[in-house]
Amino acid sequence: MGNESWSLRQYLIAYNIVVVVLVIVFLTGLSYLQAVDQAAEQTGRLLLFHLLIGSGAIAIGVVFAFGASRYVTRPVRAIVEDVEAIAGGELDRRIRPIPGREFQALVGSINRMVSTIRQYGEELTHGRAERAIAAEIQAAFLPRALPPVPGFDCAAVNRPAREVGGDLHDLVSLSAGRIALVCADVSGKGMPAALFMALIRTVLRSAAPRYASPAKVMRTANEACCEDAGERGTFVTTFYGVLRPGPRTLRYVNAGHNPPLLLRAATGLFETLDPTGPALGLLCEVAFTEAEVTFAPGDLLVLYTDGVVEAIDSTDTEFGEDRFRATIRRLEDAPAEAVVAGILADVAAHAGDTPQFDDITLVVLRATTTGP
Numbered sequence: 001m002g003n004e005s006w007s008l009r010q011y012l013i014a015y016n017i018v019v020v021v022l023v024i025v026f027l028t029g030l031s032y033l034q035a036v037d038q039a040a041e042q043t044g045r046l047l048l049f050h051l052l053i054g055s056g057a058i059a060i061g062v063v064f065a066f067g068a069s070r071y072v073t074r075p076v077r078a079i080v081e082d083v084e085a086i087a088g089g090e091l092d093r094r095i096r097p098i099p100g101r102e103f104q105a106l107v108g109s110i111n112r113m114v115s116t117i118r119q120y121g122e123e124l125t126h127g128r129a130e131r132a133i134a135a136e137i138q139a140a141f142l143p144r145a146l147p148p149v150p151g152f153d154c155a156a157v158n159r160p161a162r163e164v165g166g167d168l169h170d171l172v173s174l175s176a177g178r179i180a181l182v183c184a185d186v187s188g189k190g191m192p193a194a195l196f197m198a199l200i201r202t203v204l205r206s207a208a209p210r211y212a213s214p215a216k217v218m219r220t221a222n223e224a225c226c227e228d229a230g231e232r233g234t235f236v237t238t239f240y241g242v243l244r245p246g247p248r249t250l251r252y253v254n255a256g257h258n259p260p261l262l263l264r265a266a267t268g269l270f271e272t273l274d275p276t277g278p279a280l281g282l283l284c285e286v287a288f289t290e291a292e293v294t295f296a297p298g299d300l301l302v303l304y305t306d307g308v309v310e311a312i313d314s315t316d317t318e319f320g321e322d323r324f325r326a327t328i329r330r331l332e333d334a335p336a337e338a339v340v341a342g343i344l345a346d347v348a349a350h351a352g353d354t355p356q357f358d359d360i361t362l363v364v365l366r367a368t369t370t371g372p
Contacts, residue, residue, distance in 0.1 A: 147173045150245045152295075153366040155336035157344065158359070159307075165359035166193025167305050168201050172208055177245055180208040180217075183257065183303040183363050184238040184280075192234075199224065200236050200280070214240050214253045215288040218277070222255070222288075225281030235281035239273070239303055248295040248367055253288045255280050258306055261325065263332055265298025270325060295367035300339070302328055307358035311347045319350045336364040 146154045149171070156169045166186030174180055182204055186193040200221060207220040218240055225236060239260060241252030254260075256279030259272035277288035295301070304324075311319040323346065331342045340362050347360070 142168070143170055146171050147179065149179050149243065149365070150177070151248060151368055152243070152245060153336040153368055154364065155340045156361075156363045157340050158361045159344070159356070160194075160359045161307065161356045162189060165189060166197045167307070167359040167361035168197045169303070169361050169363050170201060170204070171363075172205060174209055174242070179243040179245070180204070181241045181243055181250070181252075181303075181363070181365075182239070183260070183305065183361060184236050184240075185257065185305040185307075185359070185361070186236050187234055189359070196234055196236070200238070204240065208242075212242070213290070214242055214251055215290050218253045218255055218280070218288045219286075222280045222286060223284070226284040235279040237279045237305075243365075249292055250295070250301075251290055251292045253277060253290055255288065256282070258304055258309070260301055260303040261328060262293060263300040263302075263328055264296070265300070265332070266296060268329075268332075270328075297367055297369040299367045300328065300332055301365045302339070302343075303361075303363040304343075305359060305361040307356070307360035308343065308347060308362065310358055311351050311356065311360070312354055313350055313352055314354050319347055323350065336366050339364045339366075 142158055143156070146156060154171065156171070158165075158167055158169055160167065166188060168182060168184040168186070170180070170182040172180040172182075182201075184197070184200060186196045186200070188196075203221045203224045204217065207217045211217045211220070218238065221238070221240075225234070236255075237257040238255040239252065239257040240255070241250045243250045252273060254273055254275045255277045256275050259274045262271040262273060263269075264271065271293070273291070273293065276291055278286060309319055309321050309324050324343070327343050327346045328339070331339045334342065343362060344360070
């Protein structure tokens with residue numbers, strides 16, 4: 001074996017061989033004494049010889065057992081000390097070299113595992129930093145504050161399921177006091193959806209001042225989606241409307257988006273602003289149809305993305321449109337900010353400890369009792 005240290009297996013084999021040899025010697029000595037010393041007067045000497053051989057075998061066995069125990073426990077104790085230090089955060093620490101092939105293999109495996117964990121931690125930290133930057137960039141694309149809308153109380157919120165998401169809401173001041181209103185949801189989640197969301201927001205903001213017609217704005221956005229989505233299959237459900245505060249009218253295009261809910265103050269009934277065309281990016285060179293609604297004082301309009309109604313609890317039961325409508329009806333006399341907060345609270349209460357799996361966006365407009 002040269003200078004190689006014994007393995008635990010070799011040590012135990014040697015121990016077993018020694019024990020077997022001692023037992024053989026003991027039995028041979030016993031047989032020999034029984035054959036030679038048959039006389040009764042030799043009984044004492046025979047017993048003494050038996051005791052000596054037995055005691056010697058026991059003593060040597062104890063020595064070998066103690067050695068085997070020390071052979072195992074000392075390196076294990078050293079490994080445990082190093083592992084505890086690593087678990088305490090010293091990821092640059094390595095397990096000290098331990099004699100014995102089995103222990104050397106164990107030490108090598110632990111060191112490789114720690115190196116992998118350290119590398120993964122660095123990549124994870126780097127990835128988190130990148131996502132944090134992406135979240136800051138996305139936040140810059142969302143309105144920090146909504147523009148004042150005469151005759152309307154407005155509020156909005158965006159809560160991505162991850163650091164970044166694909167939902168979009170926007171209110172843009174246009175000429176003649178008009179307000180462009182946007183609520184959109186990019187298919188998918190995470191950074192790809194967030195980047196596509198930034199594209200759609202840029203296109204809509206660029207086209208909105210150029211075209212008075214919502215249909216022309218949406219056609220421009222659809223062409224951009226068809227060109228940039230490529231073969232990835234990305235599409236964007238989008239509600240785009242132009243609000244005229246004076247006559248309290250909203251002319252809009254609903255491109256495959258969840259129908260906004262309009263709660264009429266006079267009747268207490270809901271109206272839905274149903275889709276008037278396909279989602280952006282699904283069909284190229286498509287014509288979009290416009291529709292229009294007029295607000296009366298006290299009317300409440302709620303735009304939302306599917307992360308609201310599809311929020312699930314621990315039994316996979318969705319929040320659903322019935323609960324959503326009940327929440328809106330309960331808050332029908334509350335300010336816009338309180339409506340947003342109340343909806344979020346009800347969705348959170350329904351979900352409980354279940355993590356949010358989809359982006360949530362809300363835009364609320366209430367026609368005030370006084371005109372612009």
